[in-house]
Amino acid sequence: MKITPIIGIEVHIELQTKSKMFCSCSASHFQVEPNTHTCPVCLGLPGALPVPNQTACDYCIKLGLALGCSINRETFFERKNYFYPDLPKSYQITQLQQPFCIHGQVILDGHTIRINRAHMEEDTGKSVHQHLNGVDATLLDYNRSGVPLVEIVSEPDILSPEMAKDYLLKIQQIVRYIGVSDADIEKGSMRCEPTVNLKIETDNQTFYTPLVEIKNIASLTGVQNAIQFEIDRQTEAFTQTHEVKSAANKTTRGWDAVKNQTFLQRQKEGSADYRYFPEPDIPPIVLTDEHIENLKNSIPELPDQKIARYQRDFGLNNYDAGLLASDINFAAGFDTAVGQHPSPQMAKFVANLFLGAIKTYLNESQTQLDIAQINPDFFNNLFQSVTNSQISATVAKQVIVDSLKTGQDPVAIATSKGLIQVSDSEEIKKLAQAVIDQNPKAVQDYKKNPASIGFLIGQLMKASQGSANPQIAKETLEKLLQ
């Protein structure tokens, strides 16, 4: 029996616009006092009308472009009619027939995951279930009602829980790169609903298990665990029931992160009838090529492009390039630090600093890199000093962090701390003679075993307070001991 998981994911990204999708209320709602960011429009009061937020539409299109989508030049909004207490108009304004963005893709290690669409819609309010005054109550908070959402629907091209995680990380990274949302799964600004079933090949026959959509997942680990659970559950269910996919047996299951299992939420009797029709309150939207071109030009270099460039131009390996590009701010810091047209040696040197000392410092101090503090001249000076042996690689790591903290030239810091390597042979000769005079036993050891010169070098370095060029120190000692 060969089992292949078939996974598609619907991702909702909450756009971080100032105002909501169809009114001028503030779109911020995380930890905001309930029902304080509301107005007739997002409360769905009689007579109120939606006016689309141009910035939100532009963000949606930018995101679509960053995902390689084509943009529909003529689009319109539609009403999706259904009842839910936190849906104040009893319809959600969304896009069905002509979404802003269609047919994109994300590539993960050479495997393409097709994106069916990315469309614009509005968020619902929030139902808060509470025990209140002795009764179980559902409270409604409409702060989230009308917050702009982009829904990204993938094709079922994802083959494993790990790939699902990588796909989501990629989406998250792209969203953060173009700056339209913080895409934080824990805070709910990025939400993931995988649909999972299995292709089962056995005895020269192929079966497809019923589709299951999983809701209520609040973390990346949750996504992986929920998908893995479904794969196992469906495998077992199939061996027992042999039930296969039909138009009528798609179900919705919730994810219980505590019990680490999915549970049946809704049995769909055929497909729900949302009675979609074009939203009469909003005229159709016609996008010009010029507008789309402008949006395209406003998209920064994306992670995949950056990684390719770092490999191509700087000779970095895929792993290091990927680490540098993981966060747009960090990558921007690196790009600033290397300056215009650096040599591959210089770029590698700076990359090592970023992936080593600087990353460690940022992690330990839990700070964000301040691009304004990055001076490419400093990095260049440091690189030159290390190249001509004035500064050791170890000292470079130390002073670059000090430089970031203080805004001073790292070479100047090294100088003031006396960390410049001494390459002056007379000076080193004096130190070497002193070390030989003070360590007769070590000198005897050396005579028996030349490999033991390390001790004497160490003593010399110590005497120079680390400033001696170790290579010259070694050569000088060897000369004197001949």
Added chain:
Amino acid sequence: MSSLNQLTLTQAVDGIKSKKFSASELVQDCFDRIKKLEPHLNAFISLDKTTALAKAQKIDFDKPLAGIPIAVKDNFCIKGIKTTASSNLLKNYTAQYTATVVSKLEDAGAIIIGKNNMDAWAHGSSTETSDFGPSKNPWNFDYLPGGSSGGSAAAIAADEAIAAIGTETAGSIRQPSAWCGVVGLKPTYGRVSRYGIIAMASSMDCPGPITKTVDDAALILSLISGHDIHDATSLPQKSLNLNLSKKDLKGLKIGLPKAYLPDNIHPAVKDLILQAAQTLKSLGAQIIDLDVLDPQLSVAAYTVLQRSEVSSNLGRYTGIRYGGPRSEFGDEAVRRIMLGTHTLSSGYYDAYYLQAQKVRTLIINDFEHQFNQVDAIIGPTSPTTALPVGSSKGESMFGEMADLLVEPSTLAGLPGISLPCGFVDGLPVGLQIITPQLREDLALNIAHLFESNTDFHLQKPKL
């Protein structure tokens, strides 16, 4: 001098500005009239005499409608005021904000004296579907005023207010205006903001004035029109220049569609429309017979589209908010919700909603074609005069038949005006004039010339 409440809007504006009388006197006079007639007419759902009189005490004479008592249909939200759309379900609903049109009128100095009765949710052409009892026709209390802005038209015909604001989805301004013998103007869709009006069918809803003269309608339209940032369907537009200065209709081609004088039309109504055409001809217009699409097609398309939108718009009245439970929806609303839910449901959408939208496009194209030949189109506003109280009971297509001749232009978003053109058995008959989109100026000029050369608008019901 006749009593103050009988003044037209322009007369009342002049009178207050020239201090012939005070705003307080005018407002008081309207309330006296209301007190006398409301037991018979039931044209108002709510009145606010105290506030109105207080406002009349301190008016700004520089404003164009300084101190003018105006009535608005009860589907306009006014902050702090009960706004029911004549429905039981909203009988305790107090609006939380004010409709753009009402704000514009108040900014222009108008005093809102009360809110008019209507068909519940604007579903009807009789005012009989009002959950608070029907309004009556001032010309004969045994007859209906039409609807859905029936209360507004009745109030103006009976001089209970100087002017009124109604809404029309298809006929709801023009048809009651015709039946009550007043002027009703339905502007181009998008000319006037819909923000704050309880939605009926969003792609066609349109607010407009109901007045005693064409001049009055022009004045109100100039004040309430304009782009509104709260209504994405309101058109970017220049301010309206509604100078009704045409001296004659020379060079103008006016079409009279044969289909607008169908076999089942009341013969006396048909005669009056033909006479009106003669009047326009005598003013210099060329009257041209037109072959237009059968209005029955519009009725079919309109019915599907309107019900579809209604079913979605009324979805929010779930019983959780706004007070009343869904069981308080009247029969007409329930019928429309059910039909509209059906026409949008999967498997039926293509056959009904989508097909109706295609027909709508054909109707728009047909009007474009007609307007290549003529400058304006005329016809009866309604095939009949006012019908007796009780006529709409059990007739679920009553409104569609009463509005047969206004539904085509509604579907095309065109402006149209209805004005008095005669009487049959003591009941008024309305002439409608339809022009291309955003050509309210032309419709008003033609109407104004017709009015200036006839005296139907000067006749008043004996009350």
